[in-house]
Amino acid sequence: MIIVGPLNKVQPLIDEHGVKHVVTLLAPDTPHDAPVGIAPDRHLKLYFHDIVQHMDGHTPPRAADAERLIAFFQSWDRQDPMLVHCWAGISRSTAAAYTALCMFRPDASEEELAQELRTASPSATPNRLIVSLADEVLGRQGRMLKAIEKIGRGADAFEGTPFVLRP
Numbered sequence: 001m002i003i004v005g006p007l008n009k010v011q012p013l014i015d016e017h018g019v020k021h022v023v024t025l026l027a028p029d030t031p032h033d034a035p036v037g038i039a040p041d042r043h044l045k046l047y048f049h050d051i052v053q054h055m056d057g058h059t060p061p062r063a064a065d066a067e068r069l070i071a072f073f074q075s076w077d078r079q080d081p082m083l084v085h086c087w088a089g090i091s092r093s094t095a096a097a098y099t100a101l102c103m104f105r106p107d108a109s110e111e112e113l114a115q116e117l118r119t120a121s122p123s124a125t126p127n128r129l130i131v132s133l134a135d136e137v138l139g140r141q142g143r144m145l146k147a148i149e150k151i152g153r154g155a156d157a158f159e160g161t162p163f164v165l166r167p
Contacts, residue, residue: 001081004097004121005162006089010035013083013162020080023072025092028059035083044072050091052129061092066099066133073100078167089160090123095130095148097165102134102144104167110140114147120165123157 005013007026013019014035021042022035028047035043046065049058076082084100086092094117101113117124126148135144 002097002100002165002167003081003083003162004089004093004160004165005083005085006093006159007032007085007087008159009089009162010083010085013085014038017081017083019083021072021076021082023069023082023084023093023096025084025086025096027087030087044068048092050086050127052127061127061130061133063133063136066130066137069096069099070103070134070137073103078104088158089162090121090154090157091125091127092130094121094124094160095126095128095134098126098131098144098148099134099138100167101165102138102140110143110147111150114144114151117165118151118154120163121154121160123154123160125154 003013003017014037022038024045026047027049048061048065051058051060084093084096098117102110131148132145135142
């Protein structure tokens with residue numbers, strides 16, 4: 001199972017669900033503590049801003065980030081829960097979780113998986129650039145991005161409510 005949530009809920013979610021793998025998606029300058037109980041080789045840290053196009057002074061997600069994310073998901077044995085988090089649990093983390101759904105269910109429709117994400121989290125607004133990069137790495141020919149665009153922006157929220165997906 002994949003748990004998705006905001007930075008301020010990381011340790012409680014790890015403790016509650018027995019998480020053994022963590023994906024951290026934060027801006028390069030965001031202060032944060034290392035989660036307690038997670039081995040360093042089971043913690044992927046990717047640092048970029050939550051942007052979808054070039055902005056001076058900001059670091060965008062890159063193809064290498066999508067490749068590292070996908071490789072980390074591929075190395076996960078799915079025996080223990082994984083936590084995917086960003087600052088608010090709305091954009092970067094939901095894009096990563098959607099990537100995992102598409103990866104682990106290669107025969108499922110991207111639209112069906114996007115709708116599953118929307119059902120699990122009404123506020124999910126996956127970062128389109130991350131989805132686009134993952135779509136390219138996974139060879140989904142733009143279908144992931146089209147599906148995310150179809151579900152549209154999620155409900156306005158300052159912070160997403162943690163939710164669970166079963167890839």
